[in-house]
Amino acid sequence: QFAKPEDAVKYRQNALFVMAQHFGRVGAMVNGRTPYDAKVAVENAEIVADMAKLPWAGFAAGTDKVGNTKAKSEVWSEQARFKEHSDKLVGETGKLLAAAKTNNLDTLKTAFGSTASSCKACHDNFRSQ
Ligand code: ASC
Structure with missing residues (x-):
């Protein structure tokens, strides 16, 4: 998928x-810094849910210690556990989108927290400080 590790x-x-x-x-919106707009919440949650699927392919073999990365070596030495975490995010962002579509701010708040x-x-x- 990638021409070089840096990519x-x-x-x-x-x-x-x-x-x-x-x-x-x-x-x-959830924290009250901008007014709640249900349509804007859905638009942004859609992007979050789509984007959540993408980063993981970038943690390809041989890309630890490449460039300016905070990824710990555990990403590669504990791949099953790392995948549990990425799968969890994909699940939670799917729920975030579903919550946004209810047009209920309290429901969205709960899903945002999760x-x-x-x-x-x-x-x-998996990330160093
Ligand atoms: C964000 C963001 C993160 C997470 C994290 C949650 O908005 O950029 O990395 O939330 O701070 O604890």
């Missing part, structure tokens, strides 16, 4: 960056 690193970092931008827009916990769990286990 895999760029791909996963950029996918995570785009996902975080759109997750942040949902978060701004999704953020999933982000954090993977960072705590």
